[in-house]
Ligand SMILES: O=C(O)CCC(=O)c1ccccc1C(=O)O
């Protein structure tokens with residue numbers, strides 16, 4: 255009997271820790287991201303029906319979206335020890351990145367046993383997952399010239415949606431950056447901005463007013479104010495720029511702190527599977543949000559290829575997931591990954607990612623990485 259999946263016998267859990275440097279630091283309003291610690295986990299055992307059970311998962315902890323790396327390591331080591339001792343592991347009691355790793359390994363194993371892609375296993379029964387999903391390019395903080403150069407490169411690569419980091423400099427400078435990007439890329443490209451909670455209500459209101467102007471034409475502004483400044487989120491609605499929430503709905507302590515009713519506080523919810531505790535929890539949250547009139551955009555926390563591939567399956571399975579761009583073009587931000595670029599099962603081509611069609615995450619592609 256498995257510790258965290260009652261259908262699995264003789265269960266074993268292997269963990270491998272790595273640290274993946276970014277090619278260049280990603281500038282955000284809360285500092286630079288330079289390196290990503292990741293834990294790869296392999297689940298092996300035997301299903302009750304006698305079929306072999308193999309699944310791969312990943313935890314890529316990143317505060318404040320998830321628990322710190324040390325807590326994640328302890329949680330995973332504790333789970334592996336419990337599994338080895340035949341004791342129960344309560345996935346719900348683990349912090350989100352550790353929970354993501356184990357629930358991903360578990361759903362990958364079940365989808366591989368059933369011979370269906372992870373996206374199919376995650377989607378609602380009568381609702382086929384998207385075959386491909388659009389992705390936005392992620393443009394870090396930088397000077398006007400650097401921002402325009404990054405935007406132009408992304409558009410030349412085929413992206414028609416850009417997400418620019420803002421909030422690291424003044425609202426006036428960010429407006430200048432976005433206006434210059436709009437001027438350079440033209441009217442057919444969707445531009446989003448992400449302030450990572452940098453502003454108070456007054457600065458955010460100035461930003462919204464400036465970004466609503468036709469010479470910027472922002473599609474949405476992500477996390478303009480601090481995660482728990484719910485009333486400012488509500489006050490910023492309906493002023494010409496849709497509001498997206500990220501940190502507000504991706505906190506390590508779960509959904510308890512979400513503003514309610516969420517539809518009064520946000521037009522769009524950015525869901526990070528790594529912060530939501532796994533693929534299944536993320537799809538469930540997206541369905542709930544959809545019922546409340548809030549669209550979901552799925553993004554990574556700059557994860558390694560295992561969790562990035564899982565996020566692509568999740569994006570394909572959420573309601574309307576094939577129709578809007580997701581934050582899934584983060585593989586190229588890494589200087590090294592757990593598979594070579596040539597083996598990446600979810601490359602971005604022309605601004606889209608094809609959803610892998612093999613069983614589970616990507617067939618047995620990741621079995622060697624743990
Ligand atoms: O959404 C994207 O384009 C990529 C993901 C991204 O921006 C991100 C990556 C790591 C940590 C936080 C964030 C964020 O959305 O704030």
Ligand SMILES: [Mg+2]
Pocket residue numbers: 448450476477500501524
């Ligand atoms: Mg964000």
